[in-house]
Amino acid sequence: MNASTASRPSTMRALFVSSRPISWVNTAYPFGAAYLLGSGVGVEGGGGFSLAAFIVGVVYFLVPYNLAMYGINDVFDYESDLRNPRKGGVEGALLDKSVHRTTLWAVVVTNVPFLVALVLLGAASGNGPWSWLVLAISVFAVLAYSAPGLRFKEKPFLDSLTSSTHFVSPAVYGLALAGPHWTGQLVAVCIAFFLWGVASHAFGAVQDVLADRAGGIGSVATVIGARATVRLAFVAYLVAGVALLFSAFPGPIAAVVVIPYACNVLPWWNVTDADAESANAGWKRFLWINYLAGFIVTMALIAYAFTH
Numbered sequence: 001m002n003a004s005t006a007s008r009p010s011t012m013r014a015l016f017v018s019s020r021p022i023s024w025v026n027t028a029y030p031f032g033a034a035y036l037l038g039s040g041v042g043v044e045g046g047g048g049f050s051l052a053a054f055i056v057g058v059v060y061f062l063v064p065y066n067l068a069m070y071g072i073n074d075v076f077d078y079e080s081d082l083r084n085p086r087k088g089g090v091e092g093a094l095l096d097k098s099v100h101r102t103t104l105w106a107v108v109v110t111n112v113p114f115l116v117a118l119v120l121l122g123a124a125s126g127n128g129p130w131s132w133l134v135l136a137i138s139v140f141a142v143l144a145y146s147a148p149g150l151r152f153k154e155k156p157f158l159d160s161l162t163s164s165t166h167f168v169s170p171a172v173y174g175l176a177l178a179g180p181h182w183t184g185q186l187v188a189v190c191i192a193f194f195l196w197g198v199a200s201h202a203f204g205a206v207q208d209v210l211a212d213r214a215g216g217i218g219s220v221a222t223v224i225g226a227r228a229t230v231r232l233a234f235v236a237y238l239v240a241g242v243a244l245l246f247s248a249f250p251g252p253i254a255a256v257v258v259i260p261y262a263c264n265v266l267p268w269w270n271v272t273d274a275d276a277e278s279a280n281a282g283w284k285r286f287l288w289i290n291y292l293a294g295f296i297v298t299m300a301l302i303a304y305a306f307t308h
Contacts, residue, residue, distance in 0.1 A: 028062035030171035038178030060114035073146040127179040138169035164197025192243035199236035226276035
């Protein structure tokens with residue numbers, strides 16, 4: 001067995017961990033659910049269902065998209081990740097320098113074929129221009145967040161907006177690809193989802209306030225402080241729930257989803273910057289709350305499909 005063969009399993013494992021398997025569903029599910037609904041299952045004026053588009057989209061947003069989003073981040077955040085005790089598990093991989101080039105090539109190799117296929121499927125659906133625009137925004141947000149020269153993750157407030165785009169854009173893309181008529185209620189759901197993303201990223205930034213400041217990295221939390229960021233996240237969660245009240249039944253029922261998220265940040269309502277690292281406990285709970293929320297949203301979507 002030569003050296004390259006012996007190193008292959010560890011390289012594959014590094015790529016797997018870097019893609020954050022625990023978060024795959026957070027991007028694949030929004031696309032799949034939005035595409036199913038937008039293609040005629042419960043949304044007025046759906047453009048028709050394509051099994052090929054559904055499968056290609058779900059697989060892309062399940063793995064390649066996440067490898068791009070997190071892999072690029074792990075490569076260009078390597079120096080700061082070395083000093084971050086949270087890295088090396090479900091909260092982020094610590095990629096050895098020996099696999100940095102491989103990771104970037106893996107991102108290209110796994111993403112480009114799917115993106116070409118999605119562009120062609122968009123053209124075949126008759127919804128090409130709008131679906132291409134949303135897909136381009138989605139991919140740009142992934143690159144801009146971590147890539148040198150852009151580094152939106154280091155630009156306060158823009159960091160949370162970009163991170164939210166990572167998770168909301170697959171859903172908006174699913175709708176654009178399916179081509180439903182956009183209604184105020186559909187917009188309300190997207191706004192609620194976007195506010196959820198902003199709140200979640202902002203709260204996640206709290207635990208790194210001291211480390212980010214020490215490393216000269218800007219974030220929403222380094223600018224307004226840990227306490228104000230927690231309160232911003234809490235309010236954003238609540239406003240997201242209010243936005244859902246303007247959607248069609250049973251959409252308002254899904255508003256209860258924001259309650260566990262809002263309650264999760266409350267223990268840090270008065271947190272100081274010095275104690276901000278303690279918010280890591282809330283962030284770990286957040287990762288599992290996503291699955292509870294996903295179950296509730298799934299039940300609401302099923303009810304929506306059967307009542308429309």
